Amino acid sequence: ELKVEQNPLFLSMQEGKNYTIYCNYSTTSDRLYWYRQDPGKSLESLFVLLSNGAVKQEGRLMASLDTKARLSTLHITAAVHDLSATYFCAVETNRGSQGNLIFGKGTKLSVKP
């Protein structure tokens, strides 16, 4: 059974600092997603990572995937208050599984001035 673990679950950081959120998963998968959720809101897709070594960047966020280590990272550069949200990684169980995503528990990020 696929398990997805994120850490940390809570992250309080100051504006301007850098930090990394980690997402480990337990069985082989070739498709990993990062989502953002603001309080009381829906989930917004940030990145989809499809292959080993994939790296994607959008603004101050950069995501990477190492399928051999079964690890994805979400790196935050020079954090700003607007990045405060909960970030989820989600892993598709196996190819052709028709979208059976297993979500991590989420990392609640709070960026303080």
Next chain:
Amino acid sequence: DTAVSQTPKYLVTQMGNDKSIKCEQNLGHDTMYWYKQDSKKFLKIMFSYNNKELIINETVPNRFSPKSPDKAHLNLHINSLELGDSAVYFCASSRSISGMGTDTQYFGPGTRLTVL
């Protein structure tokens, strides 16, 4: 234009009642999903439909019954509501990629269900 919409946004009801949540997507996707997010923000898939056919049916009480009248709609009917059903229910949709699973899932705004 709302890509994935759900109604109602809030639903407050008594234990034992039956209620439905509706979901519609205008993205032309062929796969739709229902997720439950509990009070600790943990998200778990409940069902998925591909071209109106049930694909994923996780361990969910049979009081929950999804219905897909067409590819653009996936409704969730819940019988005999219990306190533990209180949660936020999200609908999502995606397009399937032949032999490769599915593409990014797009989520609706959520329905906050409170059972009293």
